[in-house]
Amino acid sequence: MSHEPIVEILDLHKTYHMGGVDVHALRGVNLRIEPGEFVALLGPSGSGKSTLFHVIGGLTPPTRGVVRVAGRDLSKLTDRGRTELRKTTVGFVFQKFNLLPTLTALENITIARDIAENKEPISQQFRNVLEILGIDRRLEHRPYALSGGEQQRVAIARAIVNNPPILLADEPTGNLDTKNSELVLETLRELNQALGQTILMITHNPEAAEACSRRHIEIRDGLIIRDD
Ligand code: ADP
Numbered sequence: 001m002s003h004e005p006i007v008e009i010l011d012l013h014k015t016y017h018m019g020g021v022d023v024h025a026l027r028g029v030n031l032r033i034e035p036g037e038f039v040a041l042l043g044p045s046g047s048g049k050s051t052l053f054h055v056i057g058g059l060t061p062p063t064r065g066v067v068r069v070a071g072r073d074l075s076k077l078t079d080r081g082r083t084e085l086r087k088t089t090v091g092f093v094f095q096k097f098n099l100l101p102t103l104t105a106l107e108n109i110t111i112a113r114d115i116a117e118n119k120e121p122i123s124q125q126f127r128n129v130l131e132i133l134g135i136d137r138r139l140e141h142r143p144y145a146l147s148g149g150e151q152q153r154v155a156i157a158r159a160i161v162n163n164p165p166i167l168l169a170d171e172p173t174g175n176l177d178t179k180n181s182e183l184v185l186e187t188l189r190e191l192n193q194a195l196g197q198t199i200l201m202i203t204h205n206p207e208a209a210e211a212c213s214r215r216h217i218e219i220r221d222g223l224i225i226r227d228d
Contacts, residue, residue: 004071005032005035006034006165007067007198008033009029009031009032009065009066011029011066012029012064012065013026013027013028013029013064013065014062014222015063024222025051025222026055027223028065028223029048030224031224034198037198037213037215038192038199038201038214039199039215039217040201040203041053041200041203042204043218047219047221048219048221049202053200055067056069056166056168057090057168058074058083062074062075069089069090070165072089087116087162088164089166090167090168091160091166091168092169093156093168093170094155095175097143097151097154097175099154099155100143101142101143102142104139104140104141105138105141105150106139106140109139109158109161110122110161112158112162116162122161126161129157129160129195132187132191132194133154133187134150134183135153135154138150148175149176149179149180149181152180153184156169156172156191160191166200167188167197167200169188169199169200169202171204172201173185173203173205173208174204181208185208185212199213216228
């Protein structure tokens with residue numbers, strides 16, 4: 001096993017410029033994440049959690065500092081390089097499932113393969129993932145015929161269909177009732193344990209963090225104030 005971290009961040013700053021005003025969303029973040037970790041990111045609204053995800057996921061470039069994701073230096077990537085990173089290296093799951101209502105569950109998943117121009121046949125391993133997610137019998141259903149928890153598990157399948165080394169989940173249970181939240185957290189835990197999928201999860205809920213991961217990172221005002 002390699003000793004390279006999957007994410008390495010040194011003195012990361014991110015400043016947004018809005019209507020002549022600078023918003024310092026991240027103000028010197030240092031972070032190292034090893035392959036196979038499950039990390040919960042906590043912190044109040046506006047503390048910079050999503051911004052950190054957007055930088056790690058290549059949605060927005062860092063203003064200053066070093067960000068290496070799967071061996072790539074993000075400050076050196078062009079827009080095109082970041083697009084490539086999003087296709088191959090990170091999968092995103094959001095609070096809103098963002099499924100296309102006219103497509104079946106399976107079509108919602110495979111569209112991510114088409115976008116990434118992934119022509120490999122769907123692997124047996126991925127079929128096992130669908131089983132872990134508990135949606136292998138729901139693939140022909142459209143989103144309206146699925147529960148919220150099932151929709152989120154379809155969204156998770158879509159996020160990892162191209163086999164990215166990192167899964168970024170931004171409040172994945174924020175729209176779910178307790179029972180469906182537990183099911184989704186359980187599947188994330190299983191993906192992490194069974195497949196060694198590296199997962200970073202933003203959550204407001206300390207219980208969700210506790211249920212999934214041993215490493216809890218707390219962000220406040222653009223800085224990491226706790227990491228244990
Ligand atoms: P969190 O995810 O913890 O709620 P965010 O990363 O969304 O925090 O926001 C951190 C700060 O950056 C907030 O002050 C927010 O208003 C600001 N911010 C986030 N995104 C943008 C943007 N695209 N343009 C300008 N300001 C932004």
